[in-house]
Amino acid sequence: MLNGLYTVARGMIAFKRENDVLANNLANVNTTGFKSEQVVYQSFPEILMSRLDESGEHFIGSKGTGSKVVETFTNFQQGHLQKTDNPLDLAIEGPGFFVVQTPWGIAYTRSGHFTLNQFGQLVTEDGYPVLGENGPIETFGKPIAVGEDGIIEIDGVQSDRIRLVDFADLQQLEKVGKNLYRAGGGIRETRAEGLVRQGYLEGSNVNVILGMTQLITATRLYEVSQKMIQSQDETLSKAVNDVGRTNG
Amino acid sequence: MIRSLWTAASGMQAQQLNIDNIANNLANVNTAGFKKSRVNFQDLMYETIKEAGTPNAQGSISPNGIEIGNGVRPASVQRLFTQGNFQQTGNPLDLVIEGDGFFQIQLPDGSTAYTRDGSFKQDGDGRIVTSDGYPLFPEIYIPEDAVGININADGTVSVMLAGEEEPQEIGQLELARFANPAGLSSSGRNLFKATVASGAPIIGNPGMEGFGTIAQGYLEMSNVQVVEEMVNMITAQRAYEINSKTIQASEEMLRTVSNLKR
Numbered sequence: 001m002l003n004g005l006y007t008v009a010r011g012m013i014a015f016k017r018e019n020d021v022l023a024n025n026l027a028n029v030n031t032t033g034f035k036s037e038q039v040v041y042q043s044f045p046e047i048l049m050s051r052l053d054e055s056g057e058h059f060i061g062s063k064g065t066g067s068k069v070v071e072t073f074t075n076f077q078q079g080h081l082q083k084t085d086n087p088l089d090l091a092i093e094g095p096g097f098f099v100v101q102t103p104w105g106i107a108y109t110r111s112g113h114f115t116l117n118q119f120g121q122l123v124t125e126d127g128y129p130v131l132g133e134n135g136p137i138e139t140f141g142k143p144i145a146v147g148e149d150g151i152i153e154i155d156g157v158q159s160d161r162i163r164l165v166d167f168a169d170l171q172q173l174e175k176v177g178k179n180l181y182r183a184g185g186g187i188r189e190t191r192a193e194g195l196v197r198q199g200y201l202e203g204s205n206v207n208v209i210l211g212m213t214q215l216i217t218a219t220r221l222y223e224v225s226q227k228m229i230q231s232q233d234e235t236l237s238k239a240v241n242d243v244g245r246t247n248g
Numbered sequence: 249m250i251r252s253l254w255t256a257a258s259g260m261q262a263q264q265l266n267i268d269n270i271a272n273n274l275a276n277v278n279t280a281g282f283k284k285s286r287v288n289f290q291d292l293m294y295e296t297i298k299e300a301g302t303p304n305a306q307g308s309i310s311p312n313g314i315e316i317g318n319g320v321r322p323a324s325v326q327r328l329f330t331q332g333n334f335q336q337t338g339n340p341l342d343l344v345i346e347g348d349g350f351f352q353i354q355l356p357d358g359s360t361a362y363t364r365d366g367s368f369k370q371d372g373d374g375r376i377v378t379s380d381g382y383p384l385f386p387e388i389y390i391p392e393d394a395v396g397i398n399i400n401a402d403g404t405v406s407v408m409l410a411g412e413e414e415p416q417e418i419g420q421l422e423l424a425r426f427a428n429p430a431g432l433s434s435s436g437r438n439l440f441k442a443t444v445a446s447g448a449p450i451i452g453n454p455g456m457e458g459f460g461t462i463a464q465g466y467l468e469m470s471n472v473q474v475v476e477e478m479v480n481m482i483t484a485q486r487a488y489e490i491n492s493k494t495i496q497a498s499e500e501m502l503r504t505v506s507n508l509k510r
């Protein structure tokens with residue numbers, strides 16, 4: 001009897017979690033290089049039901065026990081390129097990530113709104129150096145030109161190349177906030193095929209229409225689940241208060 | 249209670265700051281030497297509910313974890329030092345820098361400020377000053393009997409004195425540039441101050457290594473592109489609306505929960 005209540009309640013928890021993920025997508029609709037996420041549902045394992053009587057155990061069928069969110073899946077689809085004309089804005093067209101040196105190690109980002117620090121190094125807005133193939137990229141305060149292939153020219157002289165990396169399985173990347181990703185153990189960097197576009201930023205790839213539709217669906221399914229809990233509660237109430245009435 | 253309420257609220261706050269900044273850009277669309285700024289956003293930290301790569305009940309490794317983000321935050325308001333449009337004025341003390349560099353201005357407290365606004369004037373002593381009366385540094389005095397002022401691309405200032413045939417050189421403009429101009433702090437009145445983030449000023453003559461040249465009789469207008477700002481305003485407004493819808497949806501869910509028990 002009570003199993004149904006728990007099944008539906010699990011669904012409500014899952015829809016709430018989906019709502020959290022959708023809210024984060026929509027909050028980041030204007031965040032450079034942001035990649036949207038979606039939740040993946042999975043049903044709990046079905047259970048077999050059987051009846052026991054004098055002649056033994058009889059299989060009478062199976063029953064679902066609800067669903068849960070098993071994973072969040074990051075959609076790495078390309079965001080639109082937005083022209084800014086700022087020479088320190090870089091976007092990647094196609095696959096790949098910029099490599100950033102943070103105090104806790106190497107991180108990766110698609111967000112290319114870079115700036116210079118007081119030493120003339122190319123850094124993220126948090127001050128983490130962006131890495132070229134020879135380490136941090138020095139501009140010496142001079143004009144910087146970046147080619148499609150990532151080759152950096154400082155004041156017309158070729159100096160370094162932007163380090164772009166890709167991964168065989170992007171889903172292994174861990175989002176750490178600040179537009180950064182971290183690669184856990186066991187994932188190897190591969191060569192990136194993407195092109196670097198100077199003077200552009202990659203917008204967030206959040207699909208607003210899809211996001212709003214999913215939000216509506218999650219909210220309504222939540223409501224439906226609530227109604228189901230209520231009706232089950234009513235049935236339970238009947239069983240307890242009416243069927244079991246003793247004073248007739 | 250419902251995380252998405254706070255997540256969406258962070259989105260609304262971020263877009264509000266975005267609109268504030270766009271409003272300031274648009275308000276300064278006709279300010280000489282004004283440099284537009286832009287708000288950059290970052291996603292907030294993620295809560296990892298399940299690590300990727302953990303074995304699942306069936307014994308295989310689940311490729312993805314469950315990560316739930318907590319919204320967005322403005323990471324920086326970045327000033328963009330792209331060149332503004334030139335406006336021809338014909339006024340001999342209106343100067344623009346074509347390329348990199350700032351004019352140096354001496355403030356009354358003895359400190360130096362930097363500006364791209366080249367609408368200079370003379371004060372009562374003939375000294376070249378800004379619209380607020382702060383002198384250009386190094387100071388240049390224009391003699392009372394000067395009939396013409398000529399400022400060269402390399403910053404040399406010469407005047408034609410009444411009754412003379414040859415122009416006379418009276419000074420040299422110097423410019424400052426910075427390793428990271430975006431790190432300058434704006435103090436209003438079209439002035440910037442050096443900070444640790446900008447690095448120390450590098451002083452030099454116009455047209456020298458890395459410095460822009462001077463054009464006389466022009467003003468550098470703001471680098472605000474009205475169309476771009478209007479588009480940014482529309483996207484910011486819609487993003488704000490979308491986040492308010494998320495709050496509504498979350499609120500509805502919360503109400504649903506409270507209606508669960510009758």
